[in-house]
Amino acid sequence: MIEISSNPMKEVEEALALFGxxxxxxxxxxxxxxQDAEDIVQDTLLKLMQYNxxxxxxxxxxxxxxxxxxxxxxxxxxxxxxxxxxxxxDYQDTLESKAESFEExxxxxxxxxxxxxxxxxxxxxxxxxxxSSVEISEIMKKSDSTVRSLLRRGRMLLQKxxxxxxxxxx
Amino acid sequence: MNxxxxxxxxxxxxxxxxxxxKRILANLTNSFNDGTYQEETKTKKNNIKTVVATGxxxxxxxxxxxxxxFLLKDGFGTDxxxxxxxxxxxxxxxxxxADEAYEEESAGMDYDSEASVEETDEAAAxxxxxxxxxxxxxxxxxxxxxxxxxxxxxxxxETSKNLDSITAIEQLHADYxxxxxxxxxxxxxxxxxxLGVYEIPKSCSCxxxxxxxxxxxxYFDASGYRQAYWTENGYAYSITSKEGITKGKxxxxxxxxxxxxxxxxxx
Numbered sequence: 001m002i003e004i005s006s007n008p009m010k011e012v013e014e015a016l017a018l019f020g021x022x023x024x025x026x027x028x029x030x031x032x033x034x035q036d037a038e039d040i041v042q043d044t045l046l047k048l049m050q051y052n053x054x055x056x057x058x059x060x061x062x063x064x065x066x067x068x069x070x071x072x073x074x075x076x077x078x079x080x081x082x083x084x085x086x087x088x089x090d091y092q093d094t095l096e097s098k099a100e101s102f103e104e105x106x107x108x109x110x111x112x113x114x115x116x117x118x119x120x121x122x123x124x125x126x127x128x129x130x131x132s133s134v135e136i137s138e139i140m141k142k143s144d145s146t147v148r149s150l151l152r153r154g155r156m157l158l159q160k161x162x163x164x165x166x167x168x169x170x
Numbered sequence: 171m172n173x174x175x176x177x178x179x180x181x182x183x184x185x186x187x188x189x190x191x192k193r194i195l196a197n198l199t200n201s202f203n204d205g206t207y208q209e210e211t212k213t214k215k216n217n218i219k220t221v222v223a224t225g226x227x228x229x230x231x232x233x234x235x236x237x238x239x240f241l242l243k244d245g246f247g248t249d250x251x252x253x254x255x256x257x258x259x260x261x262x263x264x265x266x267x268a269d270e271a272y273e274e275e276s277a278g279m280d281y282d283s284e285a286s287v288e289e290t291d292e293a294a295a296x297x298x299x300x301x302x303x304x305x306x307x308x309x310x311x312x313x314x315x316x317x318x319x320x321x322x323x324x325x326x327x328e329t330s331k332n333l334d335s336i337t338a339i340e341q342l343h344a345d346y347x348x349x350x351x352x353x354x355x356x357x358x359x360x361x362x363x364x365l366g367v368y369e370i371p372k373s374c375s376c377x378x379x380x381x382x383x384x385x386x387x388x389y390f391d392a393s394g395y396r397q398a399y400w401t402e403n404g405y406a407y408s409i410t411s412k413e414g415i416t417k418g419k420x421x422x423x424x425x426x427x428x429x430x431x432x433x434x435x436x437x
Contacts, residue, residue: 009202016195024186041186042194049202108173109180127174128181162173 002055004048012045019062022129023069029124030073030117040076044069066129067139070121077117111161119154126151 004011023044027037047068055061112120125136133151137144186194 009199012198012202013195016191020186020191020194021184025181025184028184038186038190038194041190042197045194045198046201049198106180108176112177124181128178158173 002057002061004051004054008049012049015048015061015065016041016045018058019065022062023065025128026066026121026124027069027073029113029120030070031076032113036076040069040072043072047072063131063135063139066125070139107162108158111158114161115154115157119150119157122147122150123154123158 002011020041023041024037027040028034031037031040044065048065051064055064112123115123122136122140125131125139126133131139133147134144136142137147140147142150
């Protein structure tokens with residue numbers, strides 16, 4: 001049993017060490033921007049610091065953190081301030097530019113990054129984090145059948161993109 | 171190497187930098203030590219009250235102006251529904267708790283443009299999704315896009331306006347405390363230490379971008395205009411503009427500010 005309120009700072013430090021990369025990768029897949037993804041990591045851990053409940057184990061804690069991160073990413077995309085922003089693609093690191101810097105495997109990451117957000121997030125959680133469709137449905141607050149549809153369609157779009165060079169930028 | 175393995179390998183290479191970890195931890199530690207992390211809930215509640223009160227007044231004024239008294243009698247603003255929706259709107263702007271609490275606060279919110287259209291082409295419950303790019307055998311519509319992710323580029327023509335409208339470039343000494351005219355924005359500068367995002371009230375949206383190896387933080391002032399500051403050699407530099415600074419042209423604005431500070435011998 002993990003109780004955050006007993007020692008919030010210690011738990012936050014541990015969570016950053018254990019799950020910081022997972023939150024960062026998911027946020028990066030969602031927002032496609034390294035600075036925004038780092039902000040989400042920080043805000044997610046802030047939510048953990050404020051959390052008064054407890055977790056059964058580390059996996060439970062990780063799922064909770066990813067769920068909060070997804071909610072924060074949604075809020076960020078929805079916020080008026082974010083929509084007002086002009087792209088800083090000329091100057092800042094984006095997921096695509098990161099993908100281009102990899103020597104091998106970059107084309108798959110790049111193709112996933114170009115999928116619409118609803119597909120790439122689900123694909124990331126399923127194929128990278130190894131969550132089942134039921135678990136993803138809890139994290140994403142979608143029905144299980146929707147998650148499975150998104151997985152299937154995302155995979156088809158990905159296949160088209162990799163084979164035919166289609167661009168599904170959203 | 172198949173697509174799965176390629177993707178996983180690429181993803182494994184993406185990690186939070188040590189610098190980012192340190193910065194995040196420092197910000198959270200600051201927030202914990204000064205207790206501001208506990209104040210967020212209170213602030214949020216106050217914001218909701220303000221929004222509800224303002225919304226109520228606007229609604230009442232609108233109803234009076236257009237001369238539709240029945241609105242007040244039977245509709246908007248009297249049954250609590252609209253107030254609750256506004257409260258949910260406000261809460262979800264800056265907060266994202268998990269589990270039940272989040273669902274309550276987000277009631278009525280529709281984050282996803284496709285959420286209201288449940289996808290019905292359900293796959294078999296025990297379907298194995300196999301490899302990432304395995305043949306799926308079904309055509310789907312192309313060009314799927316989400317309105318929530320559209321990024322416009324209509325601010326680029328405002329560059330010169332931004333540069334001309336800079337009203338203040340301040341060099342703030344270490345340990346100096348700066349407050350804006352409304353007293354809402356407080357900036358604490360400590361020598362040799364990067365400024366923490368959580369030293370800015372949550373009512374200001376902030377983010378950090380790296381430009382020319384500077385961690386430039388921008389925030390939105392009370393009028394909703396973007397302003398910026400950064401730290402260098404133990405000093406904090408702040409750029410404020412009446413008409414705001416467009417994100418896309420921050421680089422130019424900061425370069426201009428650098429030049430100006432050097433000209434004035436402040437750097």
